[in-house]
Amino acid sequence: MFTTIKRLLIGRPLRSNELEGQKLTKLKALAILSSDALSSVAYGPEQVLIVLATVGTLAFWYSIPITVGILILLAALILSYRQVIYSYPQGGGAYLVSKENLGVTPGLLAGGSLLVDYILTVAVSVSAGTDAITSAFQSLHPYSVQIAVFLVLIITILNLRGLTESANVLAYPVYLFVFALIVIIVVGLFKTVTGQVPQNLHPHIGTPVAGISLFLLLKAFSSGCSALTGVEAISNAIPNFRDPAPRNAARTLAMMGIILASLLAGISFLAYWLGIAPKETETVVSQMAHRTLGNGVLYYFVQATTALILVLAANTGFSAFPQLAFNLARDKFMPRMFTIRGDRLGYSNGIIFLGVASMILIIAFQGNTERLIPLYAVGVFIPFTLAQCGMIVKWVTQRPRGWAGKMSVNFVGAIITFSVLAILFITKFTQVWPVLIFLPIVMFIFRKVNRHYEAVGEQLRIKGVFQEEIHSNVIIVPVAGITTVVERTINYAKSLSDQVIAVYVAFDHEDEKRMEEKWKEWDCGVRLVTLHSSYRSIVQPLAKFLEIIQRKAKENKYQVMVLIPQFIPKKRWQNILHNQSALLIRMRLLWEKDVVVATMPYHFKK
């Protein structure tokens, strides 16, 4: 039944050689991998205005130079990540760049922050999308946590179905959102140019503002930088592209940069020109849509696509997280299960892990995930900075043709991203300090996992000639009575070895005597040892008995096997009707003792 449900939700399993068919065209990749970055246009410019509003509406003109700053930062990021893509076409982005050029620890720092970041992205963006939905349908408000969890569930299932299928579903809303914003901007600019908008709505650029400070401007700038999260996603997910993957990825990145820059510039300028102030009850984009498009169908179209893209921004995390986890797992810093492709060729374990983790976050914060936004800006700018530094080291040490130019691009990038990181820590320390706790924890886990795998590898390696000799075999058969199952098992044991011992655990003396007499009468040619159990446990006396046998066996170079007769009922529910002693014995012995544990099944026919 479980299988049927799984098939229905996820689809038929795909053969390994169908992998190429699951890969993305540029157009679909743009939709899937840019939704995070593009959606941030819906709140990035607003964040800037919110900080400026603390001084007064006169300060709003500062949003123009701040936006210019953000656009420069964006350009630097796009240019330098372009170089990352060509240099590391296997994906892995900041993690790989930092690890190869700066060392393992910086690499893990970059990888760890990105992993945590994607979890935050999913939680934050789905919560934001849910807020948009419940604002429209107030009656749904009490269920916002349930709705958010349900949405994460749907996105998880879509991703388990595979990349191309989710791309088909998800591409439309992304392009509709871009289209909607372009309509607003074009209509707004047209009205501005044709003089339909009064000139006195906005303060002139350069107007002196009382109470403005550098700290405040930096804070506004760093808030606006939240619009740049998601830019790195493409560099982590290059293997999902059709061949030639690096070129396609680089072009998609460029396309995304252009669209993102245009939307950012347009929205920020228009908001300034129309003199829009952030409100508690209505978003900046919604106000702009009202002013430019009025109150009709077009307005609701904008709102609907905005809600949709906020939810879909989560999907970027679902593409990038499993690929990054795969890279970390392949390098033995995360459990091996993250390297396994599921039925639909996605890294199912990564997808499921991300889904569950973000649901837990949503439930823990009861959907109020706004507090997490600064955290996730930091989580992105750490790997941004590390990736730039890694690239600089790469150019300096390898010195390919034109390395100086390439290096200067990354150098500028490094300085800018590091500055943003510093600004974030300085202006928002009260909100971002938790990274200083959980990043070390994540790094500790990476190291711990790595040490275990290294130790295992060492112990598994075959060294020289094999020493151990086995002279003979002892087979122990625990019996609970004289039955057909026991009969078959004893018979089999005798065919394997001539040293078979049956063991019976008795709960009292009467029981012991009865069994010994019955065994004698049966006369199967195998010796019976009866053990005593004062505490009604079968495993305990058996384990003690085995200790003695094993000591002797070691002296004589015998290998000990415990062969457990087990009947298997016809229907699964019938298992509850039988003591699971066989299972208990098996677990205990395998875990504690150095004996081979075998099960001889006897399938009931009715």
Place this chain on the structure above:
Amino acid sequence: MFTTIKRLLIGRPLRSNELEGQKLTKLKALAILSSDALSSVAYGPEQVLIVLATVGTLAFWYSIPITVGILILLAALILSYRQVIYSYPQGGGAYLVSKENLGVTPGLLAGGSLLVDYILTVAVSVSAGTDAITSAFQSLHPYSVQIAVFLVLIITILNLRGLTESANVLAYPVYLFVFALIVIIVVGLFKTVTGQVPQNLHPHIGTPVAGISLFLLLKAFSSGCSALTGVEAISNAIPNFRDPAPRNAARTLAMMGIILASLLAGISFLAYWLGIAPKETETVVSQMAHRTLGNGVLYYFVQATTALILVLAANTGFSAFPQLAFNLARDKFMPRMFTIRGDRLGYSNGIIFLGVASMILIIAFQGNTERLIPLYAVGVFIPFTLAQCGMIVKWVTQRPRGWAGKMSVNFVGAIITFSVLAILFITKFTQVWPVLIFLPIVMFIFRKVNRHYEAVGEQLRIKGVFQEEIHSNVIIVPVAGITTVVERTINYAKSLSDQVIAVYVAFDHEDEKRMEEKWKEWDCGVRLVTLHSSYRSIVQPLAKFLEIIQRKAKENKYQVMVLIPQFIPKKRWQNILHNQSALLIRMRLLWEKDVVVATMPYHFKK
């Protein structure tokens, strides 16, 4: 860690021969096994008045003849259960009596209703006790479900600790409650006799009442009969008594009958004499306590002991249910696990099952379990009636000395209990119809379980000479690479049989070729078969391969064993870092195929 917590809550395990020390003296047994019956005094008389109040306060005098009726019923029950105890000293009460004399189906009907009944008892009485607590501390009211569940948990743990220990804790409240009620009754009677209570508070007996009907009187009577639930508990739990168990049990039953009758008579008479009418906000016992004891410490003492004994009434169920379940399980109508004594010599599985089932009921009904009360009266009177009928059959067929007298006791008992049952069905059908659904379900499960055990027994029985011959052994070793673990396993397999085949599942051709070359180079003397997996599953191709091998093996009378190399990490958490393929392979093969599955453990040292 689990073990430590278990020890702390439940205590050290007891040896089987410490069983006698766990048995009950009469005084402790009275406390443990009568709390259900005695506690019903707190609400039984009130139930009668509530029904009469629908006609008017004038009708309250009918409570006297109704109480007389209930006392006659009580006497009949006590006398006949005395005979049950002597005839069936092994416990099992109504179940055993009905099964032996009336047949299996009536026996299961009696046993099934009692089992369901004990679950209801626990849920209802703990909820009632919780209500008493939250009435006193209003601020706790929103948490009543949590409190009730917590109380069930405590009682469950006490019972897992063992009978004598819970008796020590529970005996005081029961005797305090009895003492408190006796104080009320004595003080009340004293005031009545000394003329401190006005004569005009109550209607004279025989006052004509308009609107009274036989139906209503029967309904009042059947409501009052809820005070008799719990009377049968002692007959189910005879093995818990010290030797001579039957005599001690019979005396305890008599003591309980006398106490119960005195309290019932006293409370009912005093309530009538003081003219107390049932109120929504205050119980009848509470009103009586107010009138007789005033508003001081004594009043609160009565209330506290009442709350306590309502909770403890649940404990009767915890003594009787596991014993009854044991009897049903020994007769193969319930899963065998109910026959196993736990660490503290109680039937832990029965205790835990009862605890969990009643918690589920409490949560499902959100603590409003009053609706279940009529259900559980029916659940008691079905086995009452069946037990009486069974005893009649026994006397008639066996005819021991003085059988006629004994039979007449049970005959009267049978007629009375059957009448009460009929009255319950007639007057409260809308509340008790669910028994007609769930009793057949329970009986169906009993039968189904029994059929399975019978079939298993048949298949396990050894018949004549053993036919199967094993000419030789084939051992299949699934390998995932060439490691020390594989080396050891192959070496061991070779010591068992000269027909060893290693199997490797390859995910692509490259992989296949590489492994084959490495294997050739290693040269361990065992043939390698590589299988292909298009869907990245190891189990699937292995199962297919085994089908072929098994077909050949059957022809040649070979037995097949799959020997799985498995490394076992030093710490349990490290298991998550390794694919659990060994486990998956084992489960699948054991369940579906007729092969022996063995695990060769390799314990990592670091």
